[in-house]
Amino acid sequence: MIDPLTVLTIVLMASATYCTRIIGYLVLRNRTLSPRATALMEAAPGCVLISVIAPHFVADNPADLIAIAITLLAATRLSMLPTVIVAVAATGLLRHFIG
Incomplete structure (x- = not known):
């Protein structure tokens, strides 16, 4: 059986990764970078x-x-x-x- 804490850790790490990508997209979507x-x-x-x-x-x-x-x-x-x-x-x- 998989430890629930391990599953929670994986889900939270995936969420953090996804959020950083989405936030970066939202912040930079209408900007032209140098x-x-x-x-x-x-x-x-x-x-x-x-x-x-x-x-x-x-x-x-x-x-x-x-x-x-x-x-x-x-x-x-x-x-x-x-x-x-x-x-x-x-x-x-x-x-x-x-x-």
Whole structure:
């Protein structure tokens, strides 16, 4: 049985994510962004990704360190979505086979 607190946590996290997207849309829907603001908005997903994986730079798990190297290589060659897919796949496979 799934813990009700876990379900509540997931629902609240999804709601918070949805609200931030809707509020951003409502606030910016009738505005024209400057080139600088546009560049900032485009860079934000990358910043979030880095904040999630950055703690693993100090990890001592070989699978994580190899996955980071693969992710950095993919990031130099691919756009954001393929890089995320490569990163998730590499991490999952390496953790499964290396531990």
